[in-house]
Amino acid sequence: MNNTRIVAKKQFGQNFLKDQSVLRKIIEAMPDSDRRVAEIGPGLGDLTKFLVDVKSVDAFEVDTDLCKHLNEVFTDEITTGRLTLHCGDVLEHWKSELLDVPYELVANLPYYIATNIILKALADPKCEFLLVMVQREVAEKFSASPGEKNFGALSVIAQSVAEVSILVHVPPEAFAPPPKVDSAVLLMKKTANRASDAFEQMLKTAFAQPRKTLLKNLSARYGKEEVQAALSSRGYPSTVRPHQISTADYHQLYTQLH
Numbered sequence: 001m002n003n004t005r006i007v008a009k010k011q012f013g014q015n016f017l018k019d020q021s022v023l024r025k026i027i028e029a030m031p032d033s034d035r036r037v038a039e040i041g042p043g044l045g046d047l048t049k050f051l052v053d054v055k056s057v058d059a060f061e062v063d064t065d066l067c068k069h070l071n072e073v074f075t076d077e078i079t080t081g082r083l084t085l086h087c088g089d090v091l092e093h094w095k096s097e098l099l100d101v102p103y104e105l106v107a108n109l110p111y112y113i114a115t116n117i118i119l120k121a122l123a124d125p126k127c128e129f130l131l132v133m134v135q136r137e138v139a140e141k142f143s144a145s146p147g148e149k150n151f152g153a154l155s156v157i158a159q160s161v162a163e164v165s166i167l168v169h170v171p172p173e174a175f176a177p178p179p180k181v182d183s184a185v186l187l188m189k190k191t192a193n194r195a196s197d198a199f200e201q202m203l204k205t206a207f208a209q210p211r212k213t214l215l216k217n218l219s220a221r222y223g224k225e226e227v228q229a230a231l232s233s234r235g236y237p238s239t240v241r242p243h244q245i246s247t248a249d250y251h252q253l254y255t256q257l258h
Ligand SMILES: C[S@@+](CC[C@H](N)C(=O)[O-])C[C@H]1O[C@@H](n2cnc3c(N)ncnc32)[C@H](O)[C@@H]1O
Pocket: 012, 013, 014, 015, 016, 017, 018, 040, 041, 042, 043, 044, 045, 046, 047, 060, 061, 062, 063, 066, 088, 089, 090, 091, 107, 108, 109, 110, 111, 113
């Protein structure tokens, strides 16, 4: 692919994935389905060229130079409708649904907005599956299990609606230019639609001060005695910390407190 004229732009989080073995692992982990794929940030098209081989793709790219490049490289795929290229900021395009048909999000995400994109995809009823490269730290927050130090509001939000796992850890050398952080590919298979806003508000309160007790945090929003009773009915002592209780128990607590 001729890309000698393109210089990576830091402000758009451009770190192009060059490691062919990682690209192959991503493609192999895609479900066998006839859903469309949404790719956010196709960049130079290294992942896109694998994606269009297996599925129809809608790609969203903010950088006008890259858009021009992609239009040239994928002329045939664009003509046949295998690839639809949307030039512009994906967040402006994305209302509650990114596409109007069921889709899978497969992307090496721009890291500066990766968490926001994942939360939007989890809340998007048309998004049924996510396979996304993100900072390793972000992947670990979404995939942490109860009891682990990274288990927080993001873990509960994600694991309320999806089976979440890390497919592979990826070192900086897999990219050009290499990012300053380690990366990981996060796999999320949606199993439900998003829980309510009120549930997420409760989680925000529950994890507001992660080192304090859950009782103390939740008492900022609910009556202390009610919280104590709800915790003890689930078999938890009043000293339990927010990262020590399971996603299912957060849902039970929510039901009891509302
Ligand atoms: C980490 S690079 C990935 C590029 C390519 N997919 C790859 O794997 O080599 C992130 C891409 O997202 C694009 N991008 C950044 N912010 C964006 C936004 N708000 N909307 C759409 N694309 C964006 C960047 O221009 C860049 O192409």
